[in-house]
Amino acid sequence: xxxxxxxxxxxxxxxxxxxxxxxxxxxxxxxxxxxxxxxxxxxxxxxxxxxxxxxxxxxxxxxxxxxxxxxxxxxxxxxxxxxxxxxxxxxxxxxxxxxx
Amino acid sequence: xxxxxxxxxxxxxxxxxxxxxxxxxxxxxxxxxxxxxxxxxxxxxxxxxxxxxxxxxxxxxxxxxxxxxxxxxxxxxxxxxxxxxxxxxxxxxxxxxxxxxxxxxxxxxxxxxxxxxxxxxxxxxxxxxxxxxxxxxxxxxxxxxxxxxxxxxxxxxxxxxxxxxxxxxxxxxxxxxxxxxxxxxxxxxxxxxxxxxxxxxxxxxxxxxxxxxxxxxxxxxxxxxxxxxxxxxxxxxxxxxxxxxxxxxxxxxxxxxx
Numbered sequence: 001x002x003x004x005x006x007x008x009x010x011x012x013x014x015x016x017x018x019x020x021x022x023x024x025x026x027x028x029x030x031x032x033x034x035x036x037x038x039x040x041x042x043x044x045x046x047x048x049x050x051x052x053x054x055x056x057x058x059x060x061x062x063x064x065x066x067x068x069x070x071x072x073x074x075x076x077x078x079x080x081x082x083x084x085x086x087x088x089x090x091x092x093x094x095x096x097x098x099x100x
Numbered sequence: 101x102x103x104x105x106x107x108x109x110x111x112x113x114x115x116x117x118x119x120x121x122x123x124x125x126x127x128x129x130x131x132x133x134x135x136x137x138x139x140x141x142x143x144x145x146x147x148x149x150x151x152x153x154x155x156x157x158x159x160x161x162x163x164x165x166x167x168x169x170x171x172x173x174x175x176x177x178x179x180x181x182x183x184x185x186x187x188x189x190x191x192x193x194x195x196x197x198x199x200x201x202x203x204x205x206x207x208x209x210x211x212x213x214x215x216x217x218x219x220x221x222x223x224x225x226x227x228x229x230x231x232x233x234x235x236x237x238x239x240x241x242x243x244x245x246x247x248x249x250x251x252x253x254x255x256x257x258x259x260x261x262x263x264x265x266x267x268x269x270x271x272x273x274x275x276x277x278x279x280x281x282x283x284x285x286x287x288x289x290x291x292x293x294x295x296x297x298x299x300x301x302x303x304x305x306x307x308x309x310x311x312x313x314x315x316x317x318x319x320x321x322x323x324x325x326x327x328x329x330x331x332x333x334x335x336x337x338x339x340x341x342x343x344x345x346x347x348x349x350x351x352x353x354x355x356x357x358x
Contacts, residue, residue, distance in 0.1 A: 009183040019173040026165055026351075030158070033356035045352035052348045060176045061341045062334075067114075070121060077125040081132040088136050092143065 010059070018059045025052050113331050120335040124342050127251075131346050134244050138353060141236045148233020153358040155220060156241075160211050161355030164204060165347065171200035172344040175259075175337045182330045187266065190333075194263050197340065201256040208249055241354055248350060251343045255336075262336045276314040284309045 029048040033041060058064040063074060142149045178193030219226035222239050289302040289312070 010180060012177055012180055015173060015176050015180065019169065022169050022172075023166070026162070026169065029352050029356065030162065033158075033352065042357070045356060046349075049349050049352055053345045056172060056341050056345050056348070060172050060344075061338055070118065073121065073125070077128055081129060084129075084132065085136055085139070088140065092140060 010062070010065075014059065018055055022052055022055055025055075111331070116331045116335060117338075120338055124338060127342055131244075131247075131349075134240070134247070135349065135353075138240050138244070141233070141240065145231075145233025145236060148231045149237050150358055152230075152234040152237035152241075153354060153356075155215075155218075156355050156358075157211070158355050158358075160207065161351050164207060165351045167200050167204045167207065168344045168347050171197045171204070172341055174200065175340050179330065179334055179337055182266070182333060191263065191266060194259060194266065194333075198256055198259050198263065201252055201259065201340075204252055205249065205256070208245075208252075244350060245354070248343065248346055251346070255340050255343050258336045258339060262333050266330075266333060275316075276312075278312045278314075279310070284312070289314075 025048050029045055032044045032048070035041070037044065057074075063071065174193045174196040178190045178197065181187075181190035181193055215221065220238060221227070222235075222242055227235050227238055284305045285307050286304065288304045290298045291300040293299050
């Protein structure tokens with residue numbers, strides 16, 4: 001009953017360190033938002049948000065310790081979403097007369 | 101006496117986890133579609149979005165973020181606690197998570213109450229008089245943050261349910277049944293240790309004993325808690341972290357662009 005792969009137990013400490021990292025990144029995103037970087041600020045905000053999401057996903061959701069199959073499924077979903085975004089933007093940038 | 105066999109409950113750890121992840125992928129696409137809408141409209145009305153975002157309080161947004169991030173931490177700590185066999189600590193962290201979830205909703209209530217009081221809600225006269233981009237911004241704000249809030253409420257309900265489950269359950273039960281009534285009279289039940297010494301001995305059975313049900317309850321110590329036992333807790337945790345992840349994107353996109 002108990003033979004298949006046991007998820008490894010990650011200590012309290014690791015999680016607290018990840019949480020501190022998340023807080024630091026939150027502070028970073030607020031500081032950068034206050035610096036009025038114009039176009040660059042959205043890039044930085046999204047990059048920081050992506051970092052935070054990765055931390056939550058990998059450590060809090062234990063994705064780092066999951067099977068290769070689940071990791072692949074996750075990646076496929078992200079690629080699917082990215083392709084939706086990409087295709088939408090192709091329409092917006094390159095098609096004449098998109099409703100505005 | 102015929103060998104007793106424990107009644108096993110069917111459990112599928114990998115299947116349960118995979119199922120929840122597939123559900124989460126669906127959720128990602130749901131919110132992803134809304135983020136696409138947001139980005140397109142923001143691309144069309146950058147100035148209006150910039151102006152509209154000014155009415156959102158950055159401090160409130162930061163408090164939301166801190167509360168949700170901390171609740172994610174307490175959630176994952178409660179899973180670590182149960183893995184280490186500490187049921188009390190697990191319940192404490194779970195309770196904190198629920199509390200932080202409620203705090204988020206109370207905070208949200210005051211934020212929205214304030215906004216609606218100031219006449220900022222979809223279809224309000226104030227908003228209809230604004231530029232088109234401002235209207236779009238608030239429509240998106242209310243739908244995205246609203247659906248996110250709905251997820252938080254569902255998460256709180258799930259966590260409360262799992263709190264109850266952990267509270268009454270992780271004692272693992274096994275049951276053995278025997279119906280050999282002809283053999284029972286004159287014998288007694290006993291528990292023997294490894295050396296064959298009787299640790300406990302019951303009374304001698306008379307004719308009235310027709311069957312024996314033996315139920316073994318394990319206490320939630322580290323050796324007794326198997327990872328199959330807390331899959332529901334892990335799944336609720338996964339859902340809760342997804343809610344947190346979505347907020348991580350909502351926060352800079354709505355509160356930090358002015």
